[in-house]
Amino acid sequence: EPEVTQTPSHQVTQMGQEVILRCVPISNHLYFYWYRQILGQKVEFLVSFYNNEISEKSEIFDDQFSVERPDGSNFTLKIRSTKLEDSAMYFCASSEVIGRGYTFGSGTRLTVV
Amino acid sequence: AQSVTQLDSHVSVSEGTPVLLRCNYSSSYSPSLFWYVQHPNKGLQLLLKYTSAATLVKGINGFEAEFKKSETSFHLTKPSAHMSDAAEYFCVVSEGNAGNMLTFGGGTRLMVKP
Numbered sequence: 001e002p003e004v005t006q007t008p009s010h011q012v013t014q015m016g017q018e019v020i021l022r023c024v025p026i027s028n029h030l031y032f033y034w035y036r037q038i039l040g041q042k043v044e045f046l047v048s049f050y051n052n053e054i055s056e057k058s059e060i061f062d063d064q065f066s067v068e069r070p071d072g073s074n075f076t077l078k079i080r081s082t083k084l085e086d087s088a089m090y091f092c093a094s095s096e097v098i099g100r101g102y103t104f105g106s107g108t109r110l111t112v113v
Numbered sequence: 114a115q116s117v118t119q120l121d122s123h124v125s126v127s128e129g130t131p132v133l134l135r136c137n138y139s140s141s142y143s144p145s146l147f148w149y150v151q152h153p154n155k156g157l158q159l160l161l162k163y164t165s166a167a168t169l170v171k172g173i174n175g176f177e178a179e180f181k182k183s184e185t186s187f188h189l190t191k192p193s194a195h196m197s198d199a200a201e202y203f204c205v206v207s208e209g210n211a212g213n214m215l216t217f218g219g220g221t222r223l224m225v226k227p
Contacts, residue, residue: 004156006156033215035215035217042217042218042219042220043157043203043215043217043220044217045214045215045216048214056214058214091156091157093157101145101147101159101162102159102215103159104149104156104157104158104159105156106155106156107156
């Protein structure tokens with residue numbers, strides 16, 4: 001079964017540092033997403049991406065966040081200057097079409113110290 | 114705006130007994146509804162989805178859910194719990210006119226006792 005692959009599985013970074021979380025969506029999928037789950041809280045939508053541009057973003061997705069599809073396979077989330085409150089599990093997802101259900105990756109646990 | 118409420122944060126059942134995980138939603142448009150499961154240290158796995166076809170939806174591992182528009186509910190059931198069902202379960206809504214953003218419920222942790 002096709003999978004969404006996320007790397008690394010765990011990342012520890014110092015406050016103020018930049019981090020890049022990487023995702024390889026399913027190859028024939030066209031829509032890409034990032035979600036996050038702060039420990040003990042709900043899974044929250046960050047951003048959706050289609051046709052090489054952001055199609056929707058939440059209030060959480062401020063100027064310190066950016067996404068990119070640098071080549072035909074990777075989809076990255078960059079946090080420019082990490083804060084303690086950015087510590088969370090970050091999930092990448094992809095879908096072939098809207099509304100059919102997404103395939104999520106296993107997540108990257110980001111810890112900011 | 115869309116929202117999801119999972120009525121129980123924890124549910125404990127004995128192996129072999131039925132499972133009921135409750136979910137109510139709020140949506141301005143015709144929603145798509147999903148149940149995802151998260152096992153410890155694993156990703157989110159799609160269990161089943163409702164997208165305006167049959168109101169009784171069958172998913173993987175013997176789970177099913179019934180969409181009840183009049184009650185704005187989408188409860189997840191399974192006739193007989195297995196130890197491997199112990200996990201966190203998320204009810205999720207997506208509105209067609211809200212693009213493709215998913216809104217998650219708070220999750221229900223299912224514990225299965227031997």
